Amino acid sequence: MAVVVAVVVVLGPLYVPGQNGPMAHRKREAAHIPQEKTCASCGRRMEWRAKWADNWAEVRYCSADCRRRGVNPVDRELEARILALLSARAVTSTICPSDAARAVGGEDWRALMEPARRAARRLVDSGEVQITQGGSVVDPSTAKGPIRIRKIQ
Numbered sequence: 632m633a634v635v636v637a638v639v640v641v642l643g644p645l646y647v648p649g650q651n652g653p654m655a656h657r658k659r660e661a662a663h664i665p666q667e668k669t670c671a672s673c674g675r676r677m678e679w680r681a682k683w684a685d686n687w688a689e690v691r692y693c694s695a696d697c698r699r700r701g702v703n704p705v706d707r708e709l710e711a712r713i714l715a716l717l718s719a720r721a722v723t724s725t726i727c728p729s730d731a732a733r734a735v736g737g738e739d740w741r742a743l744m745e746p747a748r749r750a751a752r753r754l755v756d757s758g759e760v761q762i763t764q765g766g767s768v769v770d771p772s773t774a775k776g777p778i779r780i781r782k783i784q
């Protein structure tokens with residue numbers, strides 16, 4: 632018993648920074664923030680807000696705009712087209728959101744560019760695709776500029 636106590640005493644101070652330092656404090660705070668969610672409409676990660684504390688389980692959209700918009704039939708078509716275009720190609724190849732926008736929108740494809748990017752982000756959330764820039768997988772929530780879409784590898 633004396634040996635065990637001695638070991639605890641010797642090791643004890645080593646663990647104090649981990650238990651009481653700034654890192655431990657952040658960990659404790661994080662434990663109170665519920666699991667991360669992705670907006671069902673735009674596919675972006677939702678930043679936790681205190682006003683959601685009471686109904687976090689029901690929260691599906693990041694904003695009033697996204698709640699109004701939801702996911703419409705064209706959005707679903709874009710998702711399906713992205714997956715169809717990808718499955719028609721080699722596993723390692725990528726498509727541009729504009730490929731899906733053109734396939735669905737025809738001459739009005741430009742209006743579907745942002746919807747196509749939203750569709751791609753939702754597909755990342757459902758684990759079906761990755762979004763890349765310069766060949767590297769990027770965070771769909773923060774990626775700016777042109778993106779490519781590929782199957783999960």
Ligand SMILES: [Zn+2]
Pocket residue numbers: 670671672673674675692693694697
């Ligand atoms: Zn949203």
